[in-house]
Amino acid sequence: MLDAKLTQQLKAYLEKVTQPFELKASLDDGPKSQELAELLDEISALSDKITLTKDGDDARKPSFAINRPGEDTGVVFAGIPMGHEFTSLVLALLQVGGHPPKASEETLEQIKALDGKMEFETYFSLSCQNCPDVVQALNLMAIFNPNIRHVAIDGAVFKSEVDEREIMSVPSVYLNGEPFDQGRMSLEQILAKVDTGAAEREAAKLSEKAAFDTLTVGGGPAGASAAIYAARKGISTGLVAERFGGQVVDTLGIENFISVTKTEGPKLVAAMEEHVKDYDVDVMNLQRAVKLTPAEVEGGLHEVTFESGATLKSKTLVLATGARWREMNVPGEAEYRNKGVAYCPHCDGPLFKGKHVAVIGGGNSGVEAAIDLAGIVGHVTLFEFMGEMRADAVLQKKLKSLPNVDIVLNAQTTEVTGDGSRVNGLNYKDRTTDENHHVALDGIFVQIGLVPNTEWLQESGLELSPHGEIVTDAKGMTSIPGVFAAGDVTTVPYKQIIIAMGEGANAALGAFDFIIRN
Structure with a gap:
């Protein structure tokens, strides 16, 4: 799983560990479990302070917890934390292993003072650059407060959960089984939300x-x-x-x-x-x-x-x-935001694997988004309001070479449609003929400027x-x-x-x- 360079870097990081800890894996006979077992074998071999067991009984398989001896630290990864989440894994290993985090003492004291049981679940995708901040913040909270537990879940591995909870945007965070928030959040933002008196105290101080x-x-x-x-x-x-x-x-x-x-x-x-x-x-x-x-x-x-x-x-x-980001300001956009209407193709694109999505906007950002999405989803339709796209010629040439992309010019989006819980298409008017059309879609990525x-x-x-x-x-x-x-x-x-x-x-x-x- 780890190449030679990554192995050497991780070994150097693990030298900072000051106390022993255990990787407790819950596995089944599937290929993803085999991949995770291989990764954990490689990690545990890099430090004599790491013990690996494979007898975990977590319902989510594959998954693994990172625990100190005799202690449930509350940090769990469900899936294989590679890609953008590899950094989250490394930090969790170091922090459970006693290496101090970069958070201030004031912040750590605020975490320790939080009352009540909090069980967080974060759904992420490995290509999401917004997800690691959320995963790392919640892991830190779990490590420093025994009343907090955090499970970071790869939505691609646990697709049935994503479908059941109708998750269409990552990161999506649940607290005690209920939706907590979506999108990038810093540690400070999360603390401000769960510590009700924090904002008032900070305002007075400022x-x-x-x-x-x-x-x-x-x-x-x-x-x-x-x-x-x-x-x-x-x-x-x-x-x-x-x-x-x-x-x-x-x-x-x-x-x-x-x-x-x-x-x-x-x-x-x-x-x-x-x-x-x-x-x-x-x-x-x-x-x-x-x-x-x-x-x-x-x-x-x-x-x-x-x-x-x-x-x-x-x-x-x-x-x-x-x-x-500029919004379309059409009926249905606000209602279906994060339910099929998205603004970050890198973050949310993997949730639409094999599906039909639209990109609104023919500038550089729109065309780049369509190119990226074409490698993930089943089909992309790009809608441009004007009679020609405004993106750089090299990007347009690349886009037009892709077999699963359609381009619709002179298209004025008039409505986002859905079934009440998620997007199912959009309506647009052909500006040259004034004819109205409907396109069935699973997702809409808005890229129309600032x-x-x-x-x-x-x-x-x-x-x-x-x-x-x-x-x-x-x-x-x-x-x-x-x-x-x-x-x-x-x-x-x-x-x-x-x-x-x-x-x-x-x-x-x-x-x-x-x-x-x-």
Whole structure:
């Protein structure tokens, strides 16, 4: 199962284990059980602190628990955690084996203080880049709180459970047998949901903070870059975000970040976060901005209010709240979100293996999604509103070469249809003939561009473009003195990671220049 390079890396990691633990496998006679047995044999041979038994009686087979001697740690993998989940397996082995996690002491104490029995189940796919964060967070909670148990389940191996629970999006998390949440979640987000008093405590703590010299609102590439450049100037710097990393977290392949031949969104975000932490930046997560109150006089303090009730003040601001996937806004889309309507082909594509799906959008993201899905699903139909696709020629050529792809141009989606529990098709109008059509489908992947996250600025007096983007000058300054903006939320053309980083640096330098001149 493991090649020589991976075996050597894992052996080096396992040298960090400080206490013995047991791998307890539950197997049957099937091929997947044989694969898992082979993997566990290879792992147990790499450290004398690992014991392997194959007499487990878990109803899910193949599966295995990672336990300390005489203790049910509560960490279980059902399936074979390779692909993106191999990192989750390695971390679970290390943490059960006594190696300390990266979580802060404050976070670990919060986990230990949680009351009541909590049995989590997470359904993942091996190609899902969003799933590991959820699996790793819940594993950590199980390891540090004996009242918590977590089973990470490969949906492809346990397809009958996926069908029975009508799971059409991963990660899907259940708590004590009931739906808990779907999609990427950080450890902090999960804790905020199960620890009911956490948000209120955090809001009170934030509101007591002294005013910053520069506060960046948003934690994507632009926000991270702005925070680093501001902190390097030696001024008090804060970064507050709803989710560190922003939309980059949901990006799979990145091949145009100069000097890095190829990487993935989660890896780039992890590197950005480590870089920010190298500086004296106060990072505040899980805070959604809802209101900007500009300074009453030039050089005064600007105030940002958050959904939690917290408020923060700063001499200058860098607004970098980014953009989100544009929705179709047609009947049925909201009703069937995560029930066949999806926005991440890499995450949810494997759940539609052998089925007929649609991709909405003929730009680069839509065509790339259709190409990826064509290798997994039975058939892909791409719908484009205009009379021609807008994707790069090389992508269009690749798409048209695939035998299981249809392309429908001049198609205006008018409705998502379903049977009440899941998608069964879509209705569209042919814009050249005005004829209405219905296509039977099992899933719909929406890839039609981005919307700037500026709704919270509508009452601020800030100048916005007709498309809702923040208007900035050459230094990143907005129409309000001392308020700067950067990245996909602004009018800057070409929404690219590398451009957002450059614009973040530009805005931070502009903010510093504003401070020293005022």
